[in-house]
Amino acid sequence: GQSLEQPSEVTAVEGAIVQINCTYQTSGFYGLSWYQQHDGGAPTFLSYNALDGLEETGRFSSFLSRSDSYGYLLLQELQMKDSASYFCAVRRNTPLVFGKGTRLSVIA
Amino acid sequence: DAGVTQSPTHLIKTRGQHVTLRCSPISGHKSVSWYQQVLGQGPQFIFQYYEKEERGRGNFPDRFSARQFPNYSSELNVNALLLGDSALYLCASSPKAGTGIINTQYFGPGTRLTVL
8 A cells, every 4th residue: 555644734933944744565665745725725746756855946845765765844934924834745656646645734 | 938738727527427637748748648646646647648648557447548549639538436536636747658757747837627
């Protein structure tokens, strides 16, 4: 089988840094993707890690450790507009397998 | 550049009815995938099509079917609707059906289906 675990909710202060962890169990692993979804909106692609290490894109960074079946999304300089749900998703041979999502609330 | 487009935006049906959802991929993308997202959950894979051929199928009953047209647009059909089919149906497109950053899936705005 396959499963992904991520915290259901995280709250952080505007301007702070927050890390959202994701652990996975799956066969046929090719990489880990992260998506952001605002209420009522579509998932928006943030990052993809195929190899171990850190990928940085502006305020967002994503990390992968294949040996630990673990990854995280790091959001820096949090803004109110970052309040959304964040999903990790495993890339397999064809489909994306999504976690249940982490709801991030940014407070002033 | 136009992103993935889906129609209709919202749809209300009653149990037992049939529904057809439509998706147009990003220009140049030849693969379309369909996902179902129930409130409070992550998207769940239904189908993937590439070059009009089915390339993957998730764990959904035979009431769900799909097809891809020569212009790479796609339809998702659901027969004999159940209350549990109420969800956001998302379409995602990618250049091909393979892996790698080049085949990142980009999602459309979705169709919100309500079954009464």
